[in-house]
Amino acid sequence: MVGTQDLARDLVAADALCNISMVRVTADQRYKPGHLAPYGVYAVFAEEGTPEAEFLGLVTEQDIAAYPQRIFADLLRLNPPSGRVPADMPLALLGQSMEAREWRTVPVMDAHGTLLGVVTRASWLAALLARQQWLLEETRKLNEQIELDRQHKETWAVRLQNLHDAARTLLRLLSHTTIERDLLQGGIEALVKVIQARYGAIGILDSEGNLSQFVYTGLSAEEAAQIHEFPKGRGLLGVVIQQDVALRLENIHADARSAGFPANHPPMTSLLAVPVSHMGRVYGRIYLSDKPDGEPFSAEDELLTRSFANSLSLVLDNARRLEEVQLARHRLDLIAHFDALTGLPNRALLMERLDQALGVAQRNGTALSVLMLDLDNFKRINDARGHEQGDQLLNKVAERLRYTLGDDDLLARLGGDEFAILCAGRGHEATARLAQNVLASFKTPFDILNDQFFLSVSIGVACYPADSDSAAGLIRKADTAMYQAKDSGKNSARFFTADMDQAVQMRTRLEAQLRRALDQNEFRVYFQPQVDLRTHRIVGAEALIRWVREDGSMCPPSEFIPVAEETGLITPIGEWVLRQACTEAARWQRLSATPVSLAVNLSAYQFRHQDLSRLVQEILRETGLPAQMLELEITESLLVQDDISVGTTMQDLRHLGVHFTVDDFGTGYSSLSYIRRFPVETIKIDQSFIRYCVQDHSAATLVEAILAMASSLNLRVVAEGVETIEQRELLRSLRCGYAQGYYFGRPMPAEDFAALPALAMGVA
Numbered sequence: 001m002v003g004t005q006d007l008a009r010d011l012v013a014a015d016a017l018c019n020i021s022m023v024r025v026t027a028d029q030r031y032k033p034g035h036l037a038p039y040g041v042y043a044v045f046a047e048e049g050t051p052e053a054e055f056l057g058l059v060t061e062q063d064i065a066a067y068p069q070r071i072f073a074d075l076l077r078l079n080p081p082s083g084r085v086p087a088d089m090p091l092a093l094l095g096q097s098m099e100a101r102e103w104r105t106v107p108v109m110d111a112h113g114t115l116l117g118v119v120t121r122a123s124w125l126a127a128l129l130a131r132q133q134w135l136l137e138e139t140r141k142l143n144e145q146i147e148l149d150r151q152h153k154e155t156w157a158v159r160l161q162n163l164h165d166a167a168r169t170l171l172r173l174l175s176h177t178t179i180e181r182d183l184l185q186g187g188i189e190a191l192v193k194v195i196q197a198r199y200g201a202i203g204i205l206d207s208e209g210n211l212s213q214f215v216y217t218g219l220s221a222e223e224a225a226q227i228h229e230f231p232k233g234r235g236l237l238g239v240v241i242q243q244d245v246a247l248r249l250e251n252i253h254a255d256a257r258s259a260g261f262p263a264n265h266p267p268m269t270s271l272l273a274v275p276v277s278h279m280g281r282v283y284g285r286i287y288l289s290d291k292p293d294g295e296p297f298s299a300e301d302e303l304l305t306r307s308f309a310n311s312l313s314l315v316l317d318n319a320r321r322l323e324e325v326q327l328a329r330h331r332l333d334l335i336a337h338f339d340a341l342t343g344l345p346n347r348a349l350l351m352e353r354l355d356q357a358l359g360v361a362q363r364n365g366t367a368l369s370v371l372m373l374d375l376d377n378f379k380r381i382n383d384a385r386g387h388e389q390g391d392q393l394l395n396k397v398a399e400r401l402r403y404t405l406g407d408d409d410l411l412a413r414l415g416g417d418e419f420a421i422l423c424a425g426r427g428h429e430a431t432a433r434l435a436q437n438v439l440a441s442f443k444t445p446f447d448i449l450n451d452q453f454f455l456s457v458s459i460g461v462a463c464y465p466a467d468s469d470s471a472a473g474l475i476r477k478a479d480t481a482m483y484q485a486k487d488s489g490k491n492s493a494r495f496f497t498a499d500m501d502q503a504v505q506m507r508t509r510l511e512a513q514l515r516r517a518l519d520q521n522e523f524r525v526y527f528q529p530q531v532d533l534r535t536h537r538i539v540g541a542e543a544l545i546r547w548v549r550e551d552g553s554m555c556p557p558s559e560f561i562p563v564a565e566e567t568g569l570i571t572p573i574g575e576w577v578l579r580q581a582c583t584e585a586a587r588w589q590r591l592s593a594t595p596v597s598l599a600v601n602l603s604a605y606q607f608r609h610q611d612l613s614r615l616v617q618e619i620l621r622e623t624g625l626p627a628q629m630l631e632l633e634i635t636e637s638l639l640v641q642d643d644i645s646v647g648t649t650m651q652d653l654r655h656l657g658v659h660f661t662v663d664d665f666g667t668g669y670s671s672l673s674y675i676r677r678f679p680v681e682t683i684k685i686d687q688s689f690i691r692y693c694v695q696d697h698s699a700a701t702l703v704e705a706i707l708a709m710a711s712s713l714n715l716r717v718v719a720e721g722v723e724t725i726e727q728r729e730l731l732r733s734l735r736c737g738y739a740q741g742y743y744f745g746r747p748m749p750a751e752d753f754a755a756l757p758a759l760a761m762g763v764a
């Protein structure tokens, strides 16, 4: 009979062998009469001897019944043998042959010619029927499978749809919020619904790789509280993160991989954990636990969860990028509107707020005022003590100002040591009180480390609507008032007045004129002799600038030098003076046998904003004046600032041979101790001491004291502003070495100076 597995292929003759008994008739039985065997068939063979004795033919029971008592050999002859067919003959073909030749039985031979069996019409039919039945059964099974598949596909489609819905929920959340926690919460809730897990959680890594965010659903608050610590990314769920692989456990208790799972974790049986990763970067992981019917999570669940994790990672990636952009925007906003050092609003924000406050004041008819503050001596401290302490001091100032102001006042730092206060709603009186409070608050020194710093502040105030109705106008006018406060002795507050504007306008005009004067060559250098008080000989000349205006009037340096310093014009002007003066002095050296040194004034600005050492070398080279004949006059204040670069420049020039003189000594700090730190050889006693030294005993005492100190430090002394013979004599008696003043000669043009008789000043 044919096996079930054979039914799948095309049937052949061997598949239809009939299972009725086949009786073997050997050669010696061939001559015996046939005997009936029910449902039997007789296979008659030739001579004995070999196991496969030749098959001669078949005798059926019908043959025997038709010719009873005949021997098999006759029966075989009466009924000639039917054809033989090979075992692999297709069944359909066999059927056709049997039909055509009216065979009732047909022997089936194998490839070696051995008889395998017999196919009868019934066995042929039975084989066909068996195959037919099998086909029917298979078709039924197939139909069943198709139906199952269809149902499965339907469920899959529903689940996919749910998943897409969940992903859409995430995207919707993204458009509403960039807060990761909300996203994650929305995400896990949607997923748990799709997979139908009992509960689920998402853990997200921080930048250090630790799980920082943990959101869950399906757990009660008490259960959630049992998870004391967030998983740290090691152990069972850590594998998911570290190896970026999914994990599906049917029974967590029976699985060795669950070792180390937090004992206080809410109970669970089956687990599905997948990484939340994008382009190889793992953001965290999702885990789901227990399906309601106790089934384990399927491969399909894993696929869905992975797909969801992919969407989530994309959304997270997006959210993080969005957050970064927002953070960057926020940072930019901070940079654009706040001062990095003090955290106070900066100029831009002050202007914005001032504009807004002006709008309100205009609508409501209320007042407002702007205060500009400039610390009086901050720069000196900053230069002397370094920027770090300077910054600390500014922070302390900001703190104190904040403390002094009211809640509605806006404090801003405009840069450097400049602050501003916007007082909305405060009238003149209230603003004046506030300004006084600010001044008073500076009376207490500022403590930094173990030092105390005394600072004062100059304040300028402008008010709306009296002084201006625009933000820029108010700022400018408060600034003008602040400069007035500075000019009139600092540490004070000034309200803006119209005449201040005129002063500013004059200053602005002067600046423009100075620029033109430089272009038009309106400056001159005059020289005033300096005399050795012992020999009465001219030993030097001080170069003093003169400005002859277009109209021929002379503008004194005291008027334009401060403006030139403020505007930076002192750089080209100072360079011009130095070059002119050195050119003249070099000429004198060539013409006269008596060497005359040249003193040139330098402004502090030139030290800070110019490569002075290079400039002096260049001019000396150009003009040919020996370096030791040049004296540079500097002010005390420049040295007091203790600026390292000033010291370096001075040392460089001293190495060249250039000398240094401290001008106006006695008017400022009058301390010789710092002078010792610099290569200074001469001090000039300010003319204010000399003027009264004859009449005023105390002035004379002071001059004497300066001379004594200078002598102990081996410094030369030049007395300035000597106008009378009495003054000259007093200075001589006090052993002052050198003098300068109208008594010896006024500042004069170069040619007059050169023409002085033999450069020997006669004693009057």
Ligand SMILES: Nc1nc2c(ncn2[C@@H]2O[C@@H]3COP(=O)(O)O[C@H]4[C@@H](O)[C@H](n5cnc6c(=O)[nH]c(N)nc65)O[C@@H]4COP(=O)(O)O[C@H]3[C@H]2O)c(=O)[nH]1
Residues within 6 Å of the ligand: 528, 543, 544, 545, 556, 557, 558, 561, 574, 577, 601, 602, 603, 633, 663, 664, 687, 720, 721, 722, 723, 740, 741, 742, 743, 747
């Ligand atoms: N009453 C009186 N005054 C006398 C007498 N002898 C000299 N003077 C004046 O005293 C000033 C001395 O110059 P300074 O102290 O360096 O003071 C100078 C100096 O600080 C500055 N200056 C002048 N020229 C320059 C320059 O080229 N560059 C810089 N940076 N400053 C300069 O301008 C200041 C004023 O210069 P000047 O008006 O030329 O005034 C000069 C001079 O004319 C006297 O016996 N009696």
